[in-house]
Amino acid sequence: MITVLKAEPFTSIQDQGRFGYQAWGLPVSGAMDRYACTAANFLVGNEKEQAVVEMTGSGGSFKFDQKTFVSICGADMQARIDERKIETWSSFFVPAGGVLHFGKALKGYRTYLAVQGGIDVPLVMGSRSTYTRAALGGFEGRCLLPGDVLYMGKPTGRKDAQMISREALPLYEEAISLRVLRAMPTAVFGKTIATDFFAEKYTIAEDSDRVSYVLNGPEISLSEQTDIISMAVPQGAIQITSSGRPSIVASDHGTIRGFGRIGYVIQADLPKLAQASPGTRLSFTEITETDAVAIWREQRETLIALV
DSSP: EEEEEEEOOOEEOSOOOOOOOOTTTOOOOOOOOOOHHHHHHHTOOOOOTTTTTESSSOOEEEEESSOOEEEEEEOOOOOTTTTTTTOSEEEEEOOOOOEEEBOOOEEEEEEEEETOOOOOOOOBBBBBOGGGTTTTBBBBOOOOOOEEEEEEEEEOOOOOOOOOOOOOOOOOOOOEEEEEEEOOOOOOSSSHHHHHHHTOOOETTTTTSSSSSESSSSEEEEOOEEEEEEEETTTEEEETTTTEEEEEEEETTTSSEEEEEEEEEHHHHGHHHOOOTOOEEEEEOOOOOOHHHHHHHHHHHHTTTOO
């Protein structure tokens, strides 16, 4: 078992998400950075759907009562066992009685801790992901706290320590460009307004969370209110409120929203966005659907090559 000795805010159990219930108002949730989450599972021989620990901004400390094969991927949170530094994007053994410590993220924003066999919490509607707003899934439907005890599933797969190849490592930078599919024109957003948006630069606001990334920067000048009849909204949608302030929909978003949208961050760039901390500078580039599919396939093939 694993005992949580320290847990910073927004440390929770996540997996690939809870699909099939959006029609009833339940968000998909799941790991914000599915690339790092999947890589962490692959490094310890898990299926990609196994549950992991997601840490945001800074990590915690975890004591292992038995020798355990684990991995960490994502942001560099200065991981160490006692005084021994542990490289991110690697798998390794924690000895019986060992304590794995994490500090503040130096590069990136979210780190994933996977254990061989996965974190064993109950399946809720087909997923182990935590959705805190409904106290659903994960560990008692909440973020982890000191004193919590986690159990592991039955170990399977590889037991040889290794690292992700340099070619497969994402770059975490202070300024990032997100590729976007433009939404269909509406009466709310004409062609000129959308073009103006793509020419601007923004930063991620401090009040961003797992529901949405709120953006600081030039407000979009609108000729009328952007509120529309509520409709289904996917992760990555770029919405503009009636005040003209943009935001980007994240994992725990409501399944329908009544704001107009300018475009959609492509799926392959959502991990990049998940690793962007408050203050990160953003710019947006419009691409075609054909290019978006090709980029997603390339990313998927890179993950498959890790197995």
